[in-house]
Each structure stands twice: as structure tokens, then as C-alpha cells.
Amino acid sequence: MKGKPMAFSKQALARRLKLQQLAIFEQVLASGSISAASRELHMTQPAISKAIHELEEHFGQALLTRSTRGVQPTAFGSVLRKHCHSLMAGLRLLADDLNAWNEGVSGKVMVGTLLTAAAQVLPHAILRLRDIAPQVVVQVDVGVNEKMFPQLLRGEIDVVVGMIPPSGHLPELVHTPLLEDTLCAVVGRSHPLATLRRIRLEDLRGCDWVLPLSGSQAMRAADIFFQTIGMNRPTRTVESVSILTSLGLLVDSDMIALMSFNVARQFVQLGLISMLPLPQEVPLTQVGYTLVRGRTLSPATQRLLQALEEVALGRIDIHPTHKGIDAR
Template sequence: MRSSVLTVSRKLKFYQLVILDQVVQSGSLVRAAQVLNMTQPSVTKVIHEIESYFSAPLLVRSNRGVRLTELGELVLRRARTMLAELRALTDEVDAYKEGISGHVVVGTLISASTSLLPLALRLLKERAPQVLVSIRIGQFDQLLPALVVGEVDLVIGRVPDDWRGREETRTLSVDQLYDERLSIVGGTRHPLHEQAVLDLADLHSYPWILPPPGSLLRRTVNGLFADANLALPTNVIESLSVLTNVALMQDQKTVGLLPSETARQLSGHGGIRSFNVCTPLHFGGIGCFYANSRNLGPAAKLFRECTQLASERHVIPD
């Protein structure tokens, strides 16, 4: 028998969806129970209730934890959209009753600015100190799907060069905030820092840290070497972990790439220094992504305004 909205609303409850979401995020019933401050049998009972309603398992349990079935993936995808709307409703009610408050979830690409995001957060807290902000770090192909279904409210990061032609533009929009440069960096005592001006070819034979294939930054890097008529280096570690990369560069041989703002903030005390490369390196635009189909709650709307204000105050040093 086909379900109707009325029958679903009578049997399926929001708190059950919250528990299902937390079980999947935690990877196990035990850890989810700890996060939710519930007993493990209580969590198990709720999962059984949902599965009984759908007459099919939503989770596969094993010694390694739990994973979603195909039906479970479908249910959770829709559930997360509903939970995002419920969070927005809660924010709007709180804002109406108490003034600006609520919760905003901000995703940030690993390549995002290290100064604009903190500045936007400070501006938000000056205006609405009671707003809770959760930061999620990830890559483009992780955060934008989460933005579509409402797991995150906004994403701050680099705008792909081919953004206008991408499929995501049907469901997402972006505020262009500013343009970022790219720096090639190494340890502060790297021997090539003694040279006044360098070409990419001068650094080619050294060990390199490159972004993983498929990442936005890797496409930029591939283009840099192609434009210089150089093959990619062969002595390579692939990593997007800034702290790991900086530690690797302390051998005073390894070189890598960072957005210039990040490189500037880490220079000196961070143990790295930018090379003086003769050709200016363009990293790309930094933007604030949001979903077209979903109205932002008061807290997220205010944060979006703060990112625009922060971009106006953001100064990129020469």
C-alpha cells in the first residue's frame, strides 16, 4: 500500500530521524547513544521502529560499526533536508522571540582564506554573540552535496574556474568575495631562497607536496606546470593537510603550494617562506556558496552578510 503524507506524519517522528542521522555520523549505535545522552538499547529501539515502518533494514550492522543500505541512503538524504528545515524553523522562532540567535553550520574548503573566515566570524559574534557556529572542513566534492541537502548552511572556499558550466549551478549560487593568489613555499632555510628571482623550472627537481588528484587546487597546479612546459615532478607526496605539509618542509628541501594569504600568515614563526617567483601565480576567486532552493535562517543570513562585509575589509598585501 502506498504511503500518504498523513500516514507518514503519524508514524515517523523528527526525533527518530535525528537519531538515525547521529548513528550514521557516529558510525555505531554505542557512540551515537553517548552523543545523544541515551542508552544504547533506546537508540536500537528507535532504529528498529523506523525500519519496521519502512518494512526493510536501513542499516547494516557489523563488528566495524554500521553502514546504510540503499534504502537507508535514500531515507537519510531526505531526512537531512527535513532536519535542515527544522533547524531553520527553530532559528527563526528563536530570532523572533529573543532577537538574533540560532545555529549556523559553515563548511570551508581546505583552500579557503585563513583571514576572511575568522574576520567574518568575529563580525558575526559582534552582532549576535548568542549564535552558535559550527565549522566543517572538507573538499569541494564533499561540502557542496552537503550544502544541497542542508547539512551545512553556507560554504566558504575557492570558486572553480569552470563554475558557470558546472551542474551544481542549477542548485547553488555563490557570492564572489575576492581573488586570491598562489605561493610556492619551502622551509625558511631552503637554499633557493638566496636567489632573487626563480622560475618554476628552478624548483622542479626538488621534492614536492602536491594536492591530491581531483581537488580544485590540483587542477590549478597541473595548469601551472603545463604552462611552463614542464612535466609534473616525480618526487611527490600528495597532501592537503597544511600542518603536515609545513612539517615536511622543515627538511629544507621539500616545496609546496599554498594560497598566498595562508603562506603569509605561516611565514616566519610557521617555519616556511614564499619563494620569489618571477611569474605571478593566480589561485582563483574565493566565494560564499549557498543553496538556491532553501531560504537561509536568520543566523545564516546574517553570517552571509558578514562574509560580504569581511571581503570589503579584507586587504591582500602586495
């Protein structure tokens, strides 16, 4: 195989080389002979010899020298062998990554969430997911359904976790309830109402409130809340979807905030806020996850949904009347 050395390019190598040929070449050198490689690869010796010959024809160079002691790489073969090691190692890593992805133990899940789920249900599910699939990356974006659902339909996020909308809303979406929640009124620990064991509507009127965003499903739930307790929607308000902003306003002022019971319960137990004992019970809402109907889910997303359902089954502990919560 003499003549002018052949010039190689990435495109030419990708077009003509076969990974199986390189794997055979590597195994022949690792085994020390064609006969030993045939046993390792469960191939006939002629098939192995043919693969080596095709490589030599492609490169225009001899790759092996044969002797009674077996086969050794030529100088050109040694160069090829070095890169074969890297290629085969890369293939093994690729196989591991693909298998991990198929099993849902790697990959990335994009989650849109509302405050109703962001403070407790979703974090517990993410922690459970990390126990079984620590390589999965979960990216969380907080907002309202009116923002999240269009992103979900565009494929920018994989699942929305939060308040389930009324039936008939966007037929392209399918909703799975996980648990029931309710809205409650909360204040900072130093608020004048925080120590009262009984709240009258007169105590609530004229106060400044932290409410959900206008036009959002959460605000529609807030309107039902006020109708239920016999109040008009307050006019002196701050609208926020940020739990940190809401907490900051409550701690540093005499504002009242509407908050998911499940969210508020955590901060009451931490001693940051107090829950007001309302004169009437308020309707329950459903919290769950939303997907695009018929869209194939990645294994990692399926794992997260499984974790959400497991967490919900172990955490259905809603008290609409707020009994058992220290409202002082």
C-alpha cells in the first residue's frame, strides 16, 4: 500500500468509517489475535479479517503486522488505536447516558409552578426525585396559569404544577388533581389582628391587602373567597406572585395577604406569620399538574410526576376551618 499519503477530513471519515470496524480493530489488538477476537466478539475469523481489510483499504495503510506471537499494530495502526480507545470510551459513556435517560435517572425537567404548589408539594416531590434520580436537573419557573399554560403548549416547559382551572379551559391540556387546598387570610406576627381569636368582617374592611394578579385564576379564586365571607374585593391592594415579597410586606406592615393554606401553614409553623380565624369556611380548590394532551413525556418527567403523586398521597391534610393552626 504505497503511494502518496491520503489526506483525511472529518466529513470523509464520518461518511466512510463504520464504528463496528473500529470496535473490531480495537478488540483484535486487545485480544492479541484474530482468532481470540472472533471468540470475544462471537464473529467468524473471515468476517473479522474482512473488517480489518476494509479499514486498511480506506486508510491506504497497513494496520497490523502478523507473527507467530499474534498481531501488533503498525506505526499507523498505533495512531488509529489511540483514537479508537477514545471513541469506544465515548460510546460507552453515550450508552450509559442513553440508558440513564431511558430509565428516567438523568435528563432535565422544566416545571412551571404557582405559589399553591411552589412552597411545599413541588419541593417535596423534587427531593423525592433526587433520592431516586440525583442526576435529573429540575428547572422551576414561578408564575400564574395565564403565563404558564401558553409556555406549556409551546413546549418551553414540560409540566405545570399548581391550581387546576375550571373544566373546559384549553381542551389541548389535561389536568390531574393531586390534593385540595383553600385560601386563607394571613398577617404578620405583630399585626393588631394576630392575637384575636375571633375575626369580624368589620376588622377586615379598610385594611390593605396583598392579592394575586388581576385576571389570573388565583384572583378569580380570591373573588370567590371575598364573596363567601361577605366582602367586596378590597381596593387598597398590592398584587404579587412572589412569596418573598408577600412575606416582606406582612412582616413590615399591617397588610393582610390571601395565601394558599398549604403555603401559609409552613410559614405559620416557622413563626413568621399568623393565620386569621375567619368567620366562614371558604371553598376548596384543587391543586395538581397539567400536561399537553397526547404529548410524549421524557422518562425524567414521568419520574417527577410519580414523585408528585406519591407526595400528594402522603400529604392530604387540609383543614378548611384552619383548626389546629395557631392563629395568635
